[in-house]
Amino acid sequence: MKAGDQVIFIGRTKGLKVGSKLVLQHLNNGKWTTLQSGTTVKNGSSYTLPGKLNTKGKEQLRIMGDDKTVSPTVVVTVS
Numbered sequence: 001m002k003a004g005d006q007v008i009f010i011g012r013t014k015g016l017k018v019g020s021k022l023v024l025q026h027l028n029n030g031k032w033t034t035l036q037s038g039t040t041v042k043n044g045s046s047y048t049l050p051g052k053l054n055t056k057g058k059e060q061l062r063i064m065g066d067d068k069t070v071s072p073t074v075v076v077t078v079s
């Protein structure tokens with residue numbers, strides 16, 4: 001993807017209640033930082049979470065729930 005483009009994460013949760021808050025995080029200097037985007041778990045345990053990545057290079061990303069549950073990390077290359 002290109003810097004400044006929007007990326008949309010779509011998935012399903014397991015064990016989180018409908019209405020639970022989710023945020024997108026990236027690894028920055030060895031620390032997980034929450035990006036501005038957020039959403040809630042919908043019926044069927046699904047979510048759609050948009051985000052915008054502005055820093056070029058490889059970004060390590062994850063979704064975190066309000067109960068501190070985290071998704072597996074994914075790597076996105078931003079050019």
